[in-house]
Amino acid sequence: MSSRENILAAVLKNQPPASPLPDIGFLKGNAVDVVAQYSGVFASIGGNVFLVKDLAAVDALIRENFDATKRIITTLPELGNSFELLSATADPHTFDDVEVAVIEAQLAVAENGAVWLPEQRMGQRIVPYICQHLVVVVAAETIVPTLHEAYGQIGLGQYGFGAFIGGPSKTADIEQALVMGAHGPITMTVLILDQVG
């Protein structure tokens, strides 16, 4: 017999009697003020957060906060005039010199500060990891209270890769001293797009 068959046979023989799946429907957050909660949590994990009215303001904020002489890429067509629109077919290694990547999340989670990025929103999988600084635009109305609502919206998901990203890359492996930018972005900025507010 192959290992596959051996393992499956041993598991079948040894697994305990049926134990039903619990209902998880009762798990939900309460949506008091998700924008405020999100902003507070995201700042507490070392991220920067700004409220912006429109994409023109995004453009200005990025120029103000980052070195525009370096390579800035984006997946947002509206910012295509200002920054390089990233190629979905380029060799991922060619993004090694990206200073800032500006992408848009599908949703964000107030309770933990994370944004959800399926690969279509990343442009390429490597982009939010390889850049020195990550900027993510989040529409205010897409912020949900907890991961339960987030997975409710993501569903089974039409993506090959997707990630929750909740802050700049960090490590505390040396004596528990927190250092931002272990391998990935040294900073992460979330721009909450609130066209109503």
Added chain:
Amino acid sequence: MTVGLFIPCYVNQFYPQAAIATLQLLRKVGVEVVYPSKQTCCGQPMANSGFEHLTQECNDLFLENFSRFDYIVAPSASCVLHVKQHLHSATDPAEADRIRSNVYELVEFLTDVLKVENLRARFPHKVGIHQSCHGLRGLYLAQMSELNTLPFSKPVHLLNMVEGLELVTLDRPDECCGFGGTFCVAEEAVSVKMGKDRVTDHTKNGAEYITSVDLSCLMHLEGILHRNKSAIKAVHIAEILNSTL
């Protein structure tokens, strides 16, 4: 109501004053107490070392000693927990069941069964509580810091009735002292380091006395205090609750 007084072996030999205080305290609050004289040990040192299969005779003897009582009370959370979890009988399983649910540690007996609301006791000292793990996480005598639920503490409830007593706040209110039965000799270095660190927490927060529902923890902490010539004393909670005005 007749209570059978269960005095663990090492308490009998080393800490008779705690056993006496337990007896007197129970009588003071109006309980009839009988001490069956043929007691040895509940079997915990063997069971926790992996020798539970050698404890049957200890179990049989425990049944013989305590079958006739409404309640069985001991000044030791650890021994009570052992009986609650592991007392079995081949000949009288029903009685073993009954004993398992009627054996109480002294503090929980006072708060849960007798519902004591005042004590005529005075102990004008700064006291640190050492939470015995078996009392805390085994018998739920207080809320442990690990869980996200409402706080309560049966020992504190009783100590608050003692005139003049001031409880000190510890940095780590429910950390294990490192006694752990045979662990204290099998893992001597870790055991002592844990004990030293507990002692330091009490010392730096100003305790004059360390008290607990378990004398095994106290014996270990006292052994360290004594070796280091500390002025801090270890005292079983029964002795504080039984102290006179």
Added chain:
Amino acid sequence: MEKGMKDHAALAEAFINDEERVDWHDGALWWIRQKRDIASKQIPEWEDLRETASRIKNNVLSNLHDYLLQFEANATLNGIKVHWAADAEEHNAIVYSILKDKDIKQMVKSKSMLTEECHLNEYLIERGVDVINSDLGEYIQQLDNEPPSHIVLPCIHKRKEEIGEIFHEHLGTEKGVSDPTTLTRFARRHLRDVFITRRAALTGVNFAVAETGEYVVCTNEGNADMGAHLSEVQIASMGIEKIIPQKAHLGVFLRLLARSATGQPITIYSSHFKKPREGQEMHLILVDLGRSRQLGRVDFRDSLKCIKCGACMNTCPVYRKSGGLSYHNTIAGPIGAILAPNLDMKKHADLPFASTLCGSCSNVCPVKINIHDQLYQWRQVIVREGYAANTKVLGMKAMAWTLSSPTSYSTLGKAGRWVLNNIPFAVNNKFNPWYKQRDMPDGPKESFDVWYAKNNGHDSEKD
């Protein structure tokens, strides 16, 4: 224990000799435990969440056969090549053959306790494949030729000066530099070159979803992703117990994992790998390595519910005072002590005894594994199977005999305080470890037995 090998007590004693290090180690891990407490207390339904996670995992164990098949089918549909490995040797051989096929001689690896258990690095290095651990802590441990001492914080036992020295020796940083930010920046530059040049990347797996055939990898550094998204061959190694039934269950586990591990609301990166990138190969190896056997051990199968958060280590006072390497096993601490005897009972016979059974571990565990009860149960099994030291067996038998007989107890008691001479902690001779750093109470003038016989009827107005 094998002859000549030091057991937990001896290794712990060596660690404790450096008291300043122990105090630092203890304090750092306690601080993380406190952060975990704060994080968990911000979720009002925390205890319900733990209960739910525990019950999902119970369901997984009871249905593992079908979930494995479902996962395999969905992952295959997604374009992932699924492999099965019964043991470490087979797992390592699969990894090697995947690399050999592509003529790859260098691989970057993110954190995976399973590959540590399999000793994959040694296996590949022997065959001429260069492997670099990319998690900073694991990278440091690899440079220092030591296994990780903690599943989440691999080099928590090292001081920054020691790490500075390791960097100086292996990477040529300036001598005496020990600032964490400086060292981390240096490693970042060095490892970025590694990521850019490696054609193959291996990651561990935190959760694999049967319903969708995708798997989730959680890191704070982003190292798993840096490796995976730049590689042409991506390999994931997972123990078969990492399956969860549905995508929605990730919401439960991801809310618990990082809060339990470090007190963070979520790990910085929770990456969901479902399909290979265009032009990339994605392999996943399902590894048994004793899991199916543990599944059949009724008292111990719940250990397979573990999501590897490390909370039991952070809270365990024995772990904090003795250091992870004293457990001489890939997984240290309380959870390691209930997993290890399944793999090799003789070698790990000491581990279930490296605990005071204080119970803190079971109560921080996000999936409610009854860890301390299992430690107690393993002790019974180890003694029954004959792995307890002979001296211990004889002592216990004598104690059981004496304690079970009131006559012998009382006769000996009168003659010479039997308990004083026989209870393990009280044996009164200079060879008893109790007396190394502790005193015994001064013998009272009479035992309670004697006092009661004399005084009963006189000490109470009631009688």
